[in-house]
Amino acid sequence: MDILLTHKHNYGLSFLKIHQIFQICLILIFGVMLGSLAGAVSYSPVAGQEGSTAIYMEDPAFIGWAIGYENYETGTDVDEVWQTPEYAIGKAAGTSYDIVSLGRGGRITMTFDPPIKNGEGWDFAVFENSFNDYNLELAYVEVSSNGVDFVRFDNISLTPDPVSGYGSLDTILINGLAGKYRQGYGTPFDLSDISEKPEVQSAIVDISRITHVRIVDIIGDGSFFDSESNVIYDPYPTVSSAGFDLDAIGVSNGAPYPDGSITEGPSPLPPEQEGEAGFGGQSGCFIFTIF
Numbered sequence: 001m002d003i004l005l006t007h008k009h010n011y012g013l014s015f016l017k018i019h020q021i022f023q024i025c026l027i028l029i030f031g032v033m034l035g036s037l038a039g040a041v042s043y044s045p046v047a048g049q050e051g052s053t054a055i056y057m058e059d060p061a062f063i064g065w066a067i068g069y070e071n072y073e074t075g076t077d078v079d080e081v082w083q084t085p086e087y088a089i090g091k092a093a094g095t096s097y098d099i100v101s102l103g104r105g106g107r108i109t110m111t112f113d114p115p116i117k118n119g120e121g122w123d124f125a126v127f128e129n130s131f132n133d134y135n136l137e138l139a140y141v142e143v144s145s146n147g148v149d150f151v152r153f154d155n156i157s158l159t160p161d162p163v164s165g166y167g168s169l170d171t172i173l174i175n176g177l178a179g180k181y182r183q184g185y186g187t188p189f190d191l192s193d194i195s196e197k198p199e200v201q202s203a204i205v206d207i208s209r210i211t212h213v214r215i216v217d218i219i220g221d222g223s224f225f226d227s228e229s230n231v232i233y234d235p236y237p238t239v240s241s242a243g244f245d246l247d248a249i250g251v252s253n254g255a256p257y258p259d260g261s262i263t264e265g266p267s268p269l270p271p272e273q274e275g276e277a278g279f280g281g282q283s284g285c286f287i288f289t290i291f
Helices: 002-011 015-039
Strands: 068-073 107-116 122-127 139-144 185-189 210-217 221-225 231-233 248-255
Touching (some): 107 248, 122 210
Parallel strands (some): 221 231
Antiparallel strands (some): 068 107, 122 248
16 A cells, blocks of 8 residues: 555555546447437338338228328429429329429318218328338428418438538437338327327317428438427439429328337437547546656
């Protein structure tokens, strides 16, 4: 002990003390890593993988489809050949051509009779025409029971960087947005998820009889945001048939989610930022030896 004390007086910190601090730092870092892993539950993966909530267009749960449309407002960079809103009426086609393009920032409202009801599971699903699982064009989804007052579903996008026109998105970082799955597979929406919204609580929007579903294209250049104020990125720029390409909206009135799918759980952690924790960051653990 006397030797260690002398060593400490001579050099500021003993070798034993440095070793103890190093062990504490390792324990803290390991604990943070374990905590992060425990809290990171990804959103639904691509269609066909275990845990996916993708709904196939031939699913027997579908009992109806949109019967009409209103207020088709085209955005920019969409050729006339893709501006046929009637293609979004009726059953999903699951092809690249039987669709209506919204253009950058465009929108369309699809109508339903009988109205969509709020059942126990997912109540309707929105189909886009992505040709693969990763080149995805996204849109907000809003509902109304009178065609005037709309409520938007909460949504989240954790894509960390801009995406080129032919770039890729990871579905496990996306939730609550239409366009999450490839053509032939719909993104399901549960009206119970908006039951606490002020418009629903005040009966301005009646989720037991939804007559209108509005799809609003998201421009993926970083100018649009999710419900938590994260930037939403999707392929940008695209031309000719830019923006969300709507195939159809199918109704189930509360069908169960696919077996094994994840419908609840904590949000996945945002992509790790350099310097956030551990060595090399402002909140990291450092050992200084004084000589």
